[in-house]
Amino acid sequence: MTHLPPIISDLAFMLIVAGIVTIIFKWLKQPVVLGYIIAGFITGPHIDFFPTVIDNESITIWGEIGVIFLLFGMGLEFSFKKLIKNSKTGFITLMMIVLGLGVSGYFLGTLMGWSHWDSIILGCMLCLSSTTIIVKGFEEPQYKGKRFTEVVFGILIFDDLFAILVMVFLGTIAVSSQQIEGTEILLSLGKLVFFMVVWVVGGIFIVPSFLKKMKHWLNDETLLIVSLGLCLGMVVFATKVELSSALGAFIMGSILAETIALENIERVTKPIKDFFGAIFFVSVGMLMDPAIVLENYKSIIFITLLVLFGKIVFTTWGARLSGESMFTSIQCGFSMAQVGEFAFIVAGTAIMYGLADNFIYPIIIAVSVITTFTTPYLMAASPTAYHFMMKSIPQSWQEKIIAKDEKLASTKPTSLWGSLLKSYVFSIVIFVSLGLAVILLSSSFLQPLLIEHIGTLWGNIACLLITLIVISPMLKGLVYRGGEQPFLILELWKQSVKYRLILSMLIVLRYVIAFGFIYSIFDLFLDIPIWVSGIAAIALLILLFRSKYLLKLYWNMEYHFVINFNERIINEKRKFSKRENGVTSFDLNNESWIEQNLYVGRFKIDKNSEYENKKLKDTDFRSRYGLIIIEVDKNDEESYFPNGDFILMEGEFITVVGNIMQIKKLSSDKNQISLDKKSLQTIHQFAKKQGEDPNSQIKCVSIIIDKESGLYEKSLLQSEIGKRGKSFIVGIERNNSYEINPLASTVFKEDDIIWIVGGKNSIYEILKENFYF
Numbered sequence: 034m035t036h037l038p039p040i041i042s043d044l045a046f047m048l049i050v051a052g053i054v055t056i057i058f059k060w061l062k063q064p065v066v067l068g069y070i071i072a073g074f075i076t077g078p079h080i081d082f083f084p085t086v087i088d089n090e091s092i093t094i095w096g097e098i099g100v101i102f103l104l105f106g107m108g109l110e111f112s113f114k115k116l117i118k119n120s121k122t123g124f125i126t127l128m129m130i131v132l133g134l135g136v137s138g139y140f141l142g143t144l145m146g147w148s149h150w151d152s153i154i155l156g157c158m159l160c161l162s163s164t165t166i167i168v169k170g171f172e173e174p175q176y177k178g179k180r181f182t183e184v185v186f187g188i189l190i191f192d193d194l195f196a197i198l199v200m201v202f203l204g205t206i207a208v209s210s211q212q213i214e215g216t217e218i219l220l221s222l223g224k225l226v227f228f229m230v231v232w233v234v235g236g237i238f239i240v241p242s243f244l245k246k247m248k249h250w251l252n253d254e255t256l257l258i259v260s261l262g263l264c265l266g267m268v269v270f271a272t273k274v275e276l277s278s279a280l281g282a283f284i285m286g287s288i289l290a291e292t293i294a295l296e297n298i299e300r301v302t303k304p305i306k307d308f309f310g311a312i313f314f315v316s317v318g319m320l321m322d323p324a325i326v327l328e329n330y331k332s333i334i335f336i337t338l339l340v341l342f343g344k345i346v347f348t349t350w351g352a353r354l355s356g357e358s359m360f361t362s363i364q365c366g367f368s369m370a371q372v373g374e375f376a377f378i379v380a381g382t383a384i385m386y387g388l389a390d391n392f393i394y395p396i397i398i399a400v401s402v403i404t405t406f407t408t409p410y411l412m413a414a415s416p417t418a419y420h421f422m423m424k425s426i427p428q429s430w431q432e433k434i435i436a437k438d439e440k441l442a443s444t445k446p447t448s449l450w451g452s453l454l455k456s457y458v459f460s461i462v463i464f465v466s467l468g469l470a471v472i473l474l475s476s477s478f479l480q481p482l483l484i485e486h487i488g489t490l491w492g493n494i495a496c497l498l499i500t501l502i503v504i505s506p507m508l509k510g511l512v513y514r515g516g517e518q519p520f521l522i523l524e525l526w527k528q529s530v531k532y533r534l535i536l537s538m539l540i541v542l543r544y545v546i547a548f549g550f551i552y553s554i555f556d557l558f559l560d561i562p563i564w565v566s567g568i569a570a571i572a573l574l575i576l577l578f579r580s581k582y583l584l585k586l587y588w589n590m591e592y593h594f595v596i597n598f599n600e601r602i603i604n605e606k607r608k609f610s611k612r613e614n615g616v617t618s619f620d621l622n623n624e625s626w627i628e629q630n631l632y633v634g635r636f637k638i639d640k641n642s643e644y645e646n647k648k649l650k651d652t653d654f655r656s657r658y659g660l661i662i663i664e665v666d667k668n669d670e671e672s673y674f675p676n677g678d679f680i681l682m683e684g685e686f687i688t689v690v691g692n693i694m695q696i697k698k699l700s701s702d703k704n705q706i707s708l709d710k711k712s713l714q715t716i717h718q719f720a721k722k723q724g725e726d727p728n729s730q731i732k733c734v735s736i737i738i739d740k741e742s743g744l745y746e747k748s749l750l751q752s753e754i755g756k757r758g759k760s761f762i763v764g765i766e767r768n769n770s771y772e773i774n775p776l777a778s779t780v781f782k783e784d785d786i787i788w789i790v791g792g793k794n795s796i797y798e799i800l801k802e803n804f805y806f
Contacts, residue, residue, distance in 0.1 A: 188348070325395045380393055
């Protein structure tokens with residue numbers, strides 16, 4: 034007789050029961066997740082009326098695999114851009130939930146006689162809403178396109194990140210024998226940030242490029258294998274560095290979410306995610322012990338009431354404090370009043386580490402089941418609750434709420450300090466993490482390998498040189514102030530003298546960090562006096578600062594990263610961009626590398642300048658500095674897009690377009706021409722200002738070249754755009770390269786994004802000749 038392993042018969046029984054129960058739940062219009070949990074309860078060891086599974090240990094392993102793919106699926110739905118866009122609302126609301134509901138959950142646990150750690154775990158679990166249930170609820174037609182759904186998804190992103198953070202800290206605390214030590218917590222947080230930055234930046238730099246190069250060989254089968262391989266590979270890596278396997282799956286999912294292959298990846302992996310997700314929720318239901326539920330029914334009632342009341346109050350409060358209207362805030366609160374799947378994972382992790390007792394699992398499952406049933410009804414009741422509240426409160430309160438809503442609805446100017454510090458801290462964290470990763474890899478793997486093969490002295494020297502070569506573009510990026518930072522610094526510099534000390538310290542700090550990296554590398558690999566390491570570090574730092582080759586290398590790396598990071602959005606815009614009269618335009622949303630690194634500046638021709646009384650064609654603005662002059666003015670007399678025969682005079686102001694280093698070089702050379710620093714701005718900011726000014730004679734547009742365009746396969750010289758005057762092509766972006774102020778020999782290819790600065794009429798003529806058919 035053929036022997037059938039118990040895991041197969043168990044799996045067959047589980048799936049048959051789960052299939053029947055979920056069909057019933059579909060018919061009842063209830064979430065399928067609840068059906069899986071009930072199916073697990075029926076097939077679990079605590080019900081004698083039905084047959085039960087035999088090999089519980091194997092089912093637990095299947096459940097752990099389910100957690101991995103559940104988190105991988107959440108990662109695929111994650112968006113770094115949404116995280117950045119909704120960072121204020123998400124962070125403030127999460128803090129209110131943690132401080133309000135989390136602390137309340139802890140005190141409720143202690144009042145019910147739970148242990149210290151059981152109460153802490155309870156507080157953490159109550160903060161976690163269900164992404165699965167909320168997404169299911171938002172599929173109803175009445176919620177499509179509503180503002181509060183976008184806000185809720187932004188909060189859920191931070192909710193998921195909080196859950197991952199909790200799981201990481203649980204592992205750290207378990208290693209520390211359940212003692213909360215500030216040093217251990219900070220080290221764990223630093224370790225988490227370090228690996229997340231390295232994984233995300235490295236992953237976005239490598240994975241999308243790999244998938245693009247392999248796309249001709251990636252059918253559904255190979256794409257599925259590659260995607261699952263990347264997911265499980267990151268899971269193994271995360272486990273090796275003593276981080277959560279769930280974190281590894283989530284990170285790889287979020288990296289793949291930024292690729293143009295996302296839709297195909299979601300499609301081919303969906304059956305795998307659905308299958309293992311079902312196994313996970315069934316395994317959760319198997320742990321529901323009815324005896325424990327009945328014994329703790331009072332606790333379940335108290336916790337359920339706290340979730341329903343606390344989530345509504347604290348989520349509403351947090352959303353309101355973050356700047357949302359009262360109506361939107363209340364809708365957010367009512368939508369998030371449930372306990373989600375992450376709570377099961379946190380509970381399982383805490384039990385596995387011995388930080389929580391087993392009874393907490395069936396209790397939180399029971400609370401989740403109850404709150405899942407109430408969620409759709411609470412969502413539908415939120416408008417009624419808002420109107421009831423407005424009618425019940427005093428008239429003066431109503432007026433204050435309405436006035437506040439009107440104020441919030443008006444557009445607020447962005448804080449310059451906020452924008453600068455956000456950009457500054459973001460870049461520092463990225464480059465410091467990448468630099469530490471290079472040093473760590475060199476000292477842990479490369480150095481021992483080289484010493485083994487070529488000896489200690491030459492091995493250390495070779496490792497030193499390789500490390501310096503690899504890390505140098507990152508250090509160049511650290512000290513280079515690109516993007517909008519120069520503009521923000523100049524704006525703040527001219528606002529107040531008291532700002533200048535802080536700004537100077539921020540600039541110097543970059544060089545101090547770069548010096549520290551170089552000094553540490555010398556100290557790590559060579560046994561030389563401190564003063565020698567210091568002098569060598571200073572010399573290399575000066576070389577680093579002056580190197581144009583490193584700047585070009587860094588720009589190429591940054592461009593590659595920006596293209597990969599925005600690949601999916603740019604591809605979607607290419608598909609669904611505005612087509613007006615045969616023109617495919619690209620919105621100016623500051624998502625391209627050109628927008629952030631092409632600058633506009635204004636210079637004054639001083640007395641005795643070498644450019645005085647010279648024709649433009651005889652100057653070196655284009656040949657030496659790579660700059661294009663788009664405007665010349667004096668005494669309010671303006672000349673737009675002058676031709677080569679235009680003669681420059683003393684006292685005239687010229688407006689140029691080029692990269693920041695080209696503008697700075699022209700400013701620093703001794704040629705009696707001075708930069709008006711107040712005028713310096715990115716092409717994105719310049720284009721926005723010109724577009725908002727109805728009297729502006731200058732327009733900046735970005736156009737996508739397709740095969741129907743008259744510019745397709747033509748060179749810039751053949752297009753005669755610059756020859757006819759009044760307009761210039763100042764930048765080109767393509768899949769693997771970019772050009773600022775391109776050469777006349779540059780040939781336009783399909784899908785190139787070209788940036789044109791010109792007069793309104795001249796740009797219209799260009800579009801008419803090359804795009805209207």
